[in-house]
Amino acid sequence: MALASLARKIFGSPSDRQVKRYHGKVAAINALEPELAKLTDDELRARTADFRTQLENGADLDDLIVPAFATVREASKRVLGMRHFDVQLIGGMVLNDRAIAEMRTGEGKTLVATLAVYLNALNGKGVHVVTVNDYLARRDAGWMGQIYRFLGLSVGIIVHGLTDQERRQSYAADITYGTNNEFGFDYLRDNMKYSRAQMVQRGHEFAIVDEVDSILVDEARTPLIISGPSDDRSELYIKVDELMGVIGEGDFELDEKHRAATFTDDGVEKLEEALRSAGLLKGESLYDIENVALVHHANSALRAHKLFRKDKDYIVRDDEVVIIDEFSGRMMPGRRYSEGLHQALEAKEHVKIQPENQTLASITFQNYFRLYKKLAGMTGTAATEAEEFADIYNLGVVTIPTNLPIQRIDEDDAVYRTAAEKYDAIADLIKECQERGQPVLVGTTSIEKSEMLADLLRKKNVGQMNVLNARHHEQEAFIVADAGLPGAITIATNMAGRGTDIQLGGNLEMRIEREAGELEGEAREAKIAEIKATIAQEKEKALAAGGLMVIGTERHESRRIDNQLRGRSGRQGDPGHSKFYLSLQDDLMRIFPVESMDSMLAKLGLEQGESITHPWVTKAIERAQGKVEARNFDIRKNILKYDDVMNDQRKVIFEQRLEFMDAEDVSETVTDMRHDVVENIVTKACPPRSYPEQWNTEQLAAAAKTYLNVDVPVAEWAAEEGIDTEAVETRLREAADALIARKEETYGPAIMRQVEKSILLQSVDGLWREHLVMLDHLSKVVGWRGIAQRDPLNEYKQEAYELFQAMLSNLRELVTTQLSHIEVQMRQPEPPQAPSPAQLTESHIDPTTGENDAVGDDSDRPENRPLDPQLLVGLSRNAPCPCGSGKKVKHCHGAFV
Structure with missing residues (x-):
């Protein structure tokens, strides 16, 4: 080193x-x-x-x-x-x-x-x-x-x-x-x-x-x-949720690191008894094959009740469970947890339960x-x-030097024994900063903690403050714009300044919007000059007080998130300070303990309210964060290894689709598929190097009728002298080709080409969606192979390949069967259409935590429709918005948030 x-x-x-x-x-x-x-x-x-x-x-x-x-x-x-x-x-x-x-x-x-x-x-x-x-x-x-x-x-x-x-x-x-x-x-x-x-x-x-x-x-x-709706099972979620009351402390185990919860043997027994009494359990055991859905619902309900906390992981607003983003502290309206977890939370909070969705298409970033x-x-x-x-x-990664030297002072972390002592120290520092006119930005990790700190500050008679969290995200830009005023106190859930810089003395553009928005001409110019002079004065006061003070109320799992908070202070050469306050009761210190920290504090014999502050302590905490970051990187890398398997298959399917879409004529492709099906059914019924009397003629005749829609005298063929499987295959292929030729003669080549293309594309899509579901299920269970000393990733690759080959075989059979049996109405067939956007849900699922980020569609409202910014150039802030919403520009597409 x-x-x-x-x-x-x-x-x-x-x-x-x-x-x-x-x-x-x-x-x-x-x-x-x-x-x-x-x-x-x-x-x-x-x-x-x-x-x-x-x-x-x-x-x-x-x-x-x-x-x-x-x-x-x-x-x-x-x-x-x-x-x-x-x-x-x-x-x-x-x-x-x-x-x-x-x-x-x-x-x-x-x-x-x-x-x-x-x-x-x-x-x-x-x-x-x-x-x-x-x-x-x-x-x-x-x-x-x-x-x-x-x-x-x-x-x-x-x-x-x-x-x-x-x-x-x-x-x-x-x-x-x-x-x-x-x-x-x-x-x-x-x-x-x-x-x-x-x-x-x-x-x-x-x-x-x-x-x-x-x-x-x-x-x-x-x-x-991208997913589409599946069956509504809201009643089952509600019934299972009602049974969670029987689950006590010894009936489950939690793994907070991996956001996992599992039932103990005692918990399973209690749950089985409750399910049996409610008439939900089929058979004797919860883990019987008929109860797979019940296990899924019970596990989701357990996680909802024991791992996810209201006002930290989610809030309830307008009869909806709204997720709080763990990185930014923002509300994520429309975002949904996956695998039934969101429905379990809705049942827990007694709000309307939305149906689950089926995956139609997927890709990682x-x-x-x-x-x-x-x-x-x-x-x-x-x-x-x-x-x-x-x-x-x-x-x-290339670190670019700043235009002006950085003057911010980053102080060492202060570590306390308890959270109460830590927050008292934070409140005292905030009060001290406010008294000398120094603006303060406080970063917290949840709504709950930001509001708890605000209450503590009120009890200590600290003056005006702004609490910026998911409950008030609509005012974010305006709150951040004022965060650099002398004596301003802004409490934020790790999201301050997203898209808006904190400028000492205030943000000129925001002040003009608020104070000169209604004015025009000379009056507006005069007001802007007045605002500029005020901002200059306020900036001098803030600079004299030491610039922006950034206070972190605890360390995040990632050093990068802490650095983002620190970076709000000391922009463009301004002075500033940053300091993080920690306690041994913080989530990071509790779940990922820093070695010997507790014994170190105990040996020092710290009194109530005392802290330890030393560069070694800060380094030790950063090393712990580095370990967590490495663990999270390994999780992401492992997920990517699994997705790479699907991605290789996705590329094949998507490229094949493009070829089919671009081709005017796919008859050669469907003919090859038909011939492959003929070869396959003949091989199954007439194994290589077998004698005609060993052939399963009934099976072959049935398969020919099912897949090829032809009646052929297979038994008679088998009785012929010198017959072999090649001859049977040739005759069957000719019969199948003759059927398709008659269809083409009846309907015309143009219509048959369009029908072939339509059936081919729709068959690819349907089977690919089923394949995605299969791979999803496989990825969830393959991890258990590690117990048998087998590499789960290799097992996944092998089985995913076999599933893909089976899907391609199914594709050949499905296309051949449909074309052989189809009867075309004598009108120009309409080309197939992609699913309607109204039927689809776009979501963003986290395989490690089960979070699902779905996007609702309120695009029909004019003010929610995108607008070419060029249309706003030269328009007064008070003019009607060109989008047609009826609102003024400043309240519509010209708004800052």
Whole structure:
């Protein structure tokens, strides 16, 4: 370690060396600035066409970095009044080099992306900019889109609620902004379509992922799933939930690390007795085959009652169970836990139970984003997950230096024996900060704890505070905008500043929206000048008090989440402080104990209210977090290994579907399938090297009728002298082909070609969905093979392969059977249609915790429909919104949240 530290001091870190390599190009870009400043707008815009011509003539994108980046910087100065710093130019080069740019909060990542986006959009194949929510997609497309449009490029937005035609137009643009969920769901939906013309995406060339750690790490545990409704079993959930009252402390075991709960033998006996009394148990044992569904419901009910807590994991609002996101503390409306857990929670909370869904299509984020030929990302916190980015996505992490030196002071953690002592110390520090006019941001891990701390502060007569959690997420941007005012206290559930920076003295744009929104002309200008002067005064007061104080009320499992909270302080060279307070009763310290911490505190003989603060303690806690991160990485990597098996099969099916969709004539394919079926049924009834008298002629005749719809005298054939299986197979094939030929003569070649294609595609889809269910069940039970000293992954690969081969065999039989028996009505058959969006649920399931993130559809309301931001340019904030909702712009598509 000492040698590594010494080497870093002498030679710099790998990021330092990488950044140095870009300095030459930065100097070249700066040298072009005076020359470009002399160009007219039209001349600057004409450079785009010139760059495209150079690419068509064989130039490489890397050859254009210097002139293209210089062009974007000049356009940004003219359109937005924002000039890229040198470190932002370096960030753009990192993105272009297929890497992750780690840039501190407030360093302008949104502007950095414009450099690599413009350069890579020049080839006309499309660039996708991926954001974490619809608000940021709209904001960034409207804001940065001004640069692209000025330079002659088109911009599209993909958000929830668009029609397929609107999506197609947005994907056809040079640059497309959208959320990770929508991009992934569009890919799955495209592979449920029945013609190229119905598909919306046009390929996966280059993507830049904003908040890359959130999307490619946190959310990568949760596959995207499209599902349709299945049978309603709400009554059974309610009856099983009512029986949970008989389950006592010794009747179950909890594993909080893995969010698992299991019944003990005593618990099973009690449950069986209760189920028997309620008339629900079939047979003698709960684990009889007839009671598989009961076991599923009972396990879901146990987890709902013993592992999931109201106001921490979920809240009840408007007769619905709404999940709280564990990483951001936000409400996730529409999101649902999987495998019946959400229905069990609904039964527990006595709200309306929504039916379960059946999986129709699925993909993980890892495998979706690996579809891109070129991938890059940006975030404030990626270094701690560098191994995962390299291993899974082949992405390096480059830490970009800040534009101005960081002045924030990160103090060592303070560790207390009990949570009560910890919160008292936090309250005292908050009161002290408020008295000296220092703004405070407090990060908590749950709604429950944020509201408990707010109550404690009220009892200590601490003044005005804002509690920012999932209950009040609608006001998030405005609350965060005021978090930098002198003496302001903001308590947030690990979500502060998402999409909005905390600026000392207040946020100018938000203040103008609130205080000058109704004004126009000179009155508005005067008010804006007054607001600017006030913000300048308030900023001086906040700076004098020490800048923003960030307080963490406990450590998160991931250092990255803690670093995100810390990063809210000290933006753009401002002073600031950060400090984390811990207790031995915290979840992290309890579930993942730091070795010898308790004995260390005991030996010190700490008095009530005393804490231990030392760099060694902080390091020990960070090491514990590192172990948890490594464990979570192993979980994600293991999930990916299993999904890779499905992904290989998914690629085969999706590519095959595209071939079928593109083909005008699939008759050769269905003929091959029919001949394979003939060969298969003959082999089963007439084994190789067997004599005719050993053949099962009845079986063969029945199979010929079932699959081929032909009556053939198999018994007579078997009695012929010198007959063999090859001759039988030939005769059967000719009979089957003759039947299809007669159908074609009756209905006409054109109709038969369309029928064949329709049946082929629909059969592929139906069997693929059944196969997904089979693989899902297999993945849940294959882990037990480890008890028998067999590798579960190898077992899964082998059985998944066998299931896939069986599915292909079933496909051949299904297509052959349907075509042999079909009777076509004499009218032009309608082409098959993909399932209606109204019947589908888009969800985001976590295989390790069972969380299911389903998206509801309220897109029919005008204010929920996406709007081209260009339509808002030049409009007064008080004008009617062009979307047709009847609301003012500022209350509709021009709102900040």
